[in-house]
Amino acid sequence: xxxxxxxxxxxxxxxxxxxxxxxxxxxxxxxxxxxxxxxxxxxxxxxxxxxxxxxxxxxxxxxxxxxxxxxxxxxxxxxxxxxxxxxxxxxxxxxxxxxxxxxxxxxxxxxxxxxxxxxxxxxxxxxxxxxxxxxxxxxxxxxxxxxxxxxxxxxxxxxxxxxxxxxxxxxxxxxxxxxxxxxxxxxxxxxxxxxxxxxxxxxxxxxxxxxxxxxxxxxxxxxxxxxxxxxxxxxxxxxxxxxxxxxxxxxxxxxxxxxxxxxxxxxxxxxxxxxxxxxxxxxxxxxxxxxxxxxxxxxxxxxxxxxxxxxxxxxxxxxxxxxxxxxxxxxxxxxxxxxxxxxxxxxxxxxxxxxxxxxxxxxxxxxxxxxxxxxxxxxxxxxxxxxxxxxxxxxxxxxxxxxxxxxxxxxxxxxxxxxxxxxxxxxxxxxxxxxxxxxxxxxxxxxx
Amino acid sequence: xxxxxxxxxxxxxxxxxxxxxxxxxxxxxxxxxxxxxxxxxxxxxxxxxxxxxxxxxxxxxxxxxxxxxxxxxxxxxxxxxxxxxxxxxxxxxxxxxxxxxxxxxxxxxxxxxxxxxxxxxxxxxxxxxxxxxxxxxxxxxxxxxxxxxxxxxxxxxxxxxxxxxxxxxxxxxxxxxxxxxxxxxxxxxxxxxxxxxxxxxxxxxxxxxxxxxxxxxxxxxxxxxxxxxxxxxxxxxxxxxxxxxxxxxxxxxxxxxxxxxxxxxxxxxxxxxxxxxxxxxxxxxxxxxxxxxxxxxxxxxxxxxxxxxxxxxxxxxxxxxxxxxxxxxxxxxxxxxxxxxxxxxxxxxxxxxxxxxxxxxxxxxxxxxxxxxxxxxxxxxxxxxxxxxxxxxxxxxxxxxxxxxxxxxxxxxxxxxxxxxxxxxxxxxxxxxxxxxxxxxxxxxxxx
Numbered sequence: 008x009x010x011x012x013x014x015x016x017x018x019x020x021x022x023x024x025x026x027x028x029x030x031x032x033x034x035x036x037x038x039x040x041x042x043x044x045x046x047x048x049x050x051x052x053x054x055x056x057x058x059x060x061x062x063x064x065x066x067x068x069x070x071x072x073x074x075x076x077x078x079x080x081x082x083x084x085x086x087x088x089x090x091x092x093x094x095x096x097x098x099x100x101x102x103x104x105x106x107x108x109x110x111x112x113x114x115x116x117x118x119x120x121x122x123x124x125x126x127x128x129x130x131x132x133x134x135x136x137x138x139x140x141x142x143x144x145x146x147x148x149x150x151x152x153x154x155x156x157x158x159x160x161x162x163x164x165x166x167x168x169x170x171x172x173x174x175x176x177x178x179x180x181x182x183x184x185x186x187x188x189x190x191x192x193x194x195x196x197x198x199x200x201x202x203x204x205x206x207x208x209x210x211x212x213x214x215x216x217x218x219x220x221x222x223x224x225x226x227x228x229x230x231x232x233x234x235x236x237x238x239x240x241x242x243x244x245x246x247x248x249x250x251x252x253x254x255x256x257x258x259x260x261x262x263x264x265x266x267x268x269x270x271x272x273x274x275x276x277x278x279x280x281x282x283x284x285x286x287x288x289x290x291x292x293x294x295x296x297x298x299x300x301x302x303x304x305x306x307x308x309x310x311x312x313x314x315x316x317x318x319x320x321x322x323x324x325x326x327x328x329x330x331x332x333x334x335x336x337x338x339x340x341x342x343x344x345x346x347x348x349x350x351x352x353x354x355x356x357x358x359x360x361x362x363x364x365x366x367x368x369x370x371x372x373x374x375x376x377x378x379x380x381x382x383x384x385x386x387x388x389x390x391x392x393x394x395x396x397x398x399x400x401x402x403x404x405x406x407x408x409x410x411x412x413x414x415x416x417x418x419x420x421x422x423x424x425x426x427x428x429x430x431x432x433x434x435x436x437x438x439x440x441x442x443x444x445x446x447x448x449x450x451x452x453x454x455x
Numbered sequence: 456x457x458x459x460x461x462x463x464x465x466x467x468x469x470x471x472x473x474x475x476x477x478x479x480x481x482x483x484x485x486x487x488x489x490x491x492x493x494x495x496x497x498x499x500x501x502x503x504x505x506x507x508x509x510x511x512x513x514x515x516x517x518x519x520x521x522x523x524x525x526x527x528x529x530x531x532x533x534x535x536x537x538x539x540x541x542x543x544x545x546x547x548x549x550x551x552x553x554x555x556x557x558x559x560x561x562x563x564x565x566x567x568x569x570x571x572x573x574x575x576x577x578x579x580x581x582x583x584x585x586x587x588x589x590x591x592x593x594x595x596x597x598x599x600x601x602x603x604x605x606x607x608x609x610x611x612x613x614x615x616x617x618x619x620x621x622x623x624x625x626x627x628x629x630x631x632x633x634x635x636x637x638x639x640x641x642x643x644x645x646x647x648x649x650x651x652x653x654x655x656x657x658x659x660x661x662x663x664x665x666x667x668x669x670x671x672x673x674x675x676x677x678x679x680x681x682x683x684x685x686x687x688x689x690x691x692x693x694x695x696x697x698x699x700x701x702x703x704x705x706x707x708x709x710x711x712x713x714x715x716x717x718x719x720x721x722x723x724x725x726x727x728x729x730x731x732x733x734x735x736x737x738x739x740x741x742x743x744x745x746x747x748x749x750x751x752x753x754x755x756x757x758x759x760x761x762x763x764x765x766x767x768x769x770x771x772x773x774x775x776x777x778x779x780x781x782x783x784x785x786x787x788x789x790x791x792x793x794x795x796x797x798x799x800x801x802x803x804x805x806x807x808x809x810x811x812x813x814x815x816x817x818x819x820x821x822x823x824x825x826x827x828x829x830x831x832x833x834x835x836x837x838x839x840x841x842x843x844x845x846x847x848x849x850x851x852x853x854x855x856x857x858x859x860x861x862x863x864x865x866x867x868x869x870x871x872x873x874x875x876x877x878x879x880x881x882x883x884x885x886x887x888x889x890x891x892x893x894x895x896x897x898x899x900x901x902x903x
Contacts, residue, residue: 011549011775014534017498019547021554022561025495040809040896041833043840047473050465050580051499051566055522068522073570074503074515074535086462087522099467101459106469108857110843112808113470118499122521132498147843149822160833275823279830327459360560361488374597375723382727385489385608392491395558395595409556448488 016125017132018342020349023359023449028134028345030356030451031165032116035136035339038161039114042153044138047113049095051120055085057098067121088120092137092338097325100141100332109143109332110150116341130342136161139336141324146333148268151300151320152275158304158316158337159280169354169453170344172307175276175283175316176238178290179269179300185262186234186252190227196295197221202235203291230255235289241277244286245270265299272300298322302337306347315344352454358411361390361449363442364424365407366416368397376418383437384416390448391416413446464573465580466790468797471807471897476582476793478804478899479613480564483584483787486609487562490601492586495561497543499568503533506542515569536568540585540786545773548589548780557591557780558598564789578790584609587784589772594781596716599748599768600723606752606764606785607728617802617901618792620755623724623731623764624686626738627717628745633710634682634700638675644743645669650683651739678703683737689725692734693718713747720748746770750785754795763792800902806859809838809897811890812872813855814864816845824866831885832864838896839864861894 013019020028036046058068069088089095092115100107116136125131138157140150155175162173183202184195192198201216208216210232217223217231230251237247245266252258269286276284292301299320306315318337325332348354364384366377377393384391392412394403400417404427407415416435417423424440425432441447461467468476484494506516517536537543540563548555564584573579586605588598603623610621631650632643640646649664656664658680665671665679678699685695693714700706717734724732740749747768754763766785773780796802812832814825825841832839840860842851848865852875855863864883865871872888873880889895 011546013550014498014500014502014532017500019497020495021551022493022495025493028496029494041836041838043808043810043838045470045473045808046477047468047470048476049467050462051568052462052465052580054462069519070522071517071536072520074518076570084462088519098459102461103469108854112840120499122524132500142843149819150843153826153841275826278823279826360491360493362491371597375726378601378723378727388489390489390491392560393601395590395598406556 016123016130018130018346020345021359023356024345024349026356026359026449027349027354027451028341030168031341031345031348032134032136034164035161035341036114036116038164039136039138039157042112042138042157042160044112044114044157047096047099047115048117049089049092049099049115051088051118052086053089053095053098055087058087058090058094060094067123069120069122090121091119092117092135093139093324093336096137096139096141097332101325101327104143104327104330104332110140110146111142112138112140114138130346133340133342134345136339136341137336139324139334141332141334143330143332146335148271148299150335151268152272154318154335154337155272155284155300155302156276156279158302158339159276159283161339162304162316163280163283168451170306170348171309171353173283173315174285174305174307176285176287176290176303176305177269177272177300178286178288179265179272180297180319181261181265181299182248182269182288183234183265183291185259185265186248186257187231189252189257189259189262190230190255192221192223192227192231194221198223198231199291199295202231202289205232205235205289226255230257238285238287238289240273240282240285242270242273244273244288248288268299292317292319296321296323300335304337306344309347309351312343312347315340354451355454357450357452358413359449360392360410360412362392362410362412363389363446363448364391364414364416365403365412366391366393366418367400367403368394369418371397373397373418377416380416380418380422380437384440387438387441389442414442464571464578466578466794468793469807471804472793472797474804474807474897475797475802475899476789478616479789479793479796480582480584482612483609483789484562484564486612487584487586487605490560490586490605490608492560492562492605495544495547495563496565497537497540497547497563499536499566500534501537501543501546503535505546506535506538508542515571517568517570538569539567540565540583541587541772541784544585544587544589545780549773549775552591552775552778552780558588558594559590560586560588562586578794581788581790582793584787584789585784587772587782589780589782591778591780594783596719596747598783599716600720602766602783602785603720603732603748603750604724604727606750606787607724607731609787610752610764611728611731616899618754618796619757619801621731621763622733622753622755624733624735624738624751624753625717625720626734626736626749627713627720628747628749628767629709629713630696630717630736631682631713631739633707633713634696634705635679637700637705637707637710638678638703640669640671640675640679642669646671646679647739647743650679650737653680653683653737674703678705686733686735686737688721688730688733690718690721692721692736696736716747740765740767744769744771748783752785754792757795757799760791760795763788802899803902805898805900806861807897808840808858808860810840810858810860811837811894811896812839812862812864813851813860814839814841814866815848815851816842817866819845821845821866825864828864828866828870828885832888835886835889837890862890
């Protein structure tokens with residue numbers, strides 16, 4: 008087997024890294040389920056024409072071809088790998104609308120693929136964890152408050168294993184649109200697209216672009232930049248935006264609607280997830296289908312990683328011509344997160360194998376006795392393995408030690424079990440012995 | 456969004472079907488971990504040249520192309536989606552050999568893709584659950600006994616939710632090869648390939664093929680068919696094979712080695728998984744890399760579904776030129792299994808949402824009180840949701856009923872909780888109330 012080398016952009020973990028990733032996935036899933044989200048999984052492929060409906064992402068799609076399909080093209084509709092979980096979810100909702108109940112809350116944890124140039128924190132294959140609520144015809148605003156708090160809960164549940172605090176930055180498209188239109192700037196999408204570049208190119212370059220691309224006067228550009236500079240974790244933010252709008256004569260009903268929504272979100276978040284949610288008026292999100300709240304999330308101390316959890320409200324996730332399906336959702340970039348947790352040594356697994364106890368083998372013709380001990384332990388939920396060979400006990404202990412297995416079991420009359428870290432060895436019975444809770448399964452703990 | 460229709464060969468489940476699939480996956484994972492297998496996940500793609508090393512499967516591979524990669528071809532190595540988890544595992548072992556400890560026991564539960572014509576039980580995208588043990592240089596025989604017993608344990612753990620009993624059919628390549636060579640038939644692969652068709656085309660057609668393709672005399676063909684007809688769950692099988700070989704003068708050392716191994720497996724299995732493992736001398740397995748035990752598994756009463764769990768021993772899973780990595784493993788076709796469980800109504804989920812209690816909303820301005828109840832329940836691990844609207848209570852109860860949510864919570868002074876199945880309503884406190892264990896999470900139960 009020639010040329011074995013990692014493929015850039017396709018991350019894989021060693022077993023102890025996988026323990027960390029699995030813990031993250033389990034924690035997210037549990038939190039999503041506690042909040043009443045049903046889990047679904049969609050196929051990895053979608054018809055190419057569906058994937059290309061948003062032109063913007065077209066260049067990232069991996070197209071599939073059956074190796075032996077020459078001459079058969081046209082029989083099958085062209086397929087591509089999904090690049091997010093939103094497009095497949097929208098299709099799933101339409102395909103199954105008659106069999107789902109709305110509002111439908113679902114979580115979905117799957118791999119997605121993008122043919123992008125790989126770089127730090129950007130992969131070609133990665134895992135996303137999404138939550139969305141979708142309504143049939145209507146979806147109450149309160150879900151725009153609930154969804155980021157679900158993510159705050161999910162990410163907060165990882166704090167004890169070493170995940171740094173997160174900050175969820177929120178804005179509202181109605182605020183931005185109301186403000187820009189109030190100023191007399193009608194190319195809302197253009198302004199948002201340029202404001203989105205603020206962190207990258209700085210305020211001066213944004214002001215120039217607003218003038219050049221959106222026809223903004225210097226005063227209009229200044230107002231947009233002043234709005235983008237507003238942020239804060241309390242409802243005082245709303246007053247500051249309102250005062251800014253008034254000073255430019257940019258008040259509008261749409262702005263007021265947006266401010267009421269943003270205020271409600273900030274107020275609820277201050278109670279339910281104190282210190283986590285911050286209004287940040289420069290959050291624009293590139294995608295033009297957001298119509299209300301928008302969210303981005305940074306890992307405190309790792310802001311350069313970019314957003315690890317983003318999303319927003321869209322009035323039309325999907326439509327079958329008769330019914331529109333509005334939704335709100337967020338997506339965690341699990342691989343990006345796990346990759347950073349591992350590479351920065353923020354978290355560690357206590358061991359890379361599940362095994363709590365290795366049962367030694369006295370001699371090969373007594374292997375059945377060791378198998379029976381392991382079976383008795385497993386029957387009580389204790390992960391156990393049997394030594395590969397009836398080698399000298401020192402070798403068998405070494406086998407356990409190399410894998411981080413804390414206990415070695417010696418069948419005999421009576422059986423004994425040794426904690427190979429302390430060296431303590433005691434009599435034990437496979438029908439009643441238990442490892443300490445902390446040793447039972449591999450755990451994920453903050454890095455040293 | 457036009458033309459929403461399922462894609463043939465790409466199965467998806469509704470939320471309650473996903474509860475069943477998730478339960479199967481969780482049960483397999485737990486059993487594998489109890490047996491000391493470490494979980495890994497490999498990327499979905501491999502270089503095409505690696506995937507095509509076994510010519511046989513080449514026509515099933517999905518090749519990837521970046522949509523905007525015209526003119527860039529040649530910069531990237533061509534990639535395809537993996538069609539099993541064995542090829543990627545072999546590559547992972549070689550790539551990480553220096554960082555793994557051997558024997559390395561791993562499980563891997565992932566999707567695989569094959570561009571085959573879809574039919575009942577055959578999908579283009581499906582989930583496999585694999586366990587393998589791989590050694591560096593050597594791997595003791597006892598793992599060939601252990602691995603099918605792990606699968607017996609894993610599948611047995613699903614009996615209580617309605618999985619029919621399984622029968623694991625085992626054979627040993629050394630027995631077959633020793634017997635054929637003893638007869639004077641040296642095209643072992645050719646004979647195996649034809650014996651593999653026995654169930655499909657019957658003994659007469661196989662005898663003709665053995666004559667035509669492998670140069671077998673009528674007596675040699677008869678002997679092969681007599682061997683293939685032997686099966687049984689006790690070591691008497693070994694004696695019958697030995698007697699048959701003697702009657703044809705086909706005894707050999709290789710045959711004896713194989714019979715000793717097969718006998719040891721049958722003997723251990725009779726103790727550890729009584730009634731599950733059956734020696735069946737017609738089991739051939741198409742793939743030519745097996746060198747010892749081979750396994751297939753049928754669901755009793757659903758034999759037409761084909762094997763749901765197959766595998767075997769291979770002396771060279773991978774090799775880096777210096778070290779060969781022998782292994783033994785089996786793979787469960789999870790999608791095939793789940794698809795049958797659902798379509799035949801063998802199992803059912805008690806509900807399709809995680810929610811145990813829906814908290815009613817008295818009026819929209821009191822929504823925060825309902826949110827607080829839900830938060831208190833979730834903090835104690837009880838999945839809870841809040842009604843989408845402060846509608847009439849009857850409507851809110853209906854919302855729960857449609858989803859199979861068993862309890863509706865009414866905030867008040869004091870709070871009350873109603874079991875909407877019995878109608879019983881009692882006072883309750885969100886800091887102490889618990890649902891009955893059977894209602895806590897959705898469960899998977901035998902179908903009606």
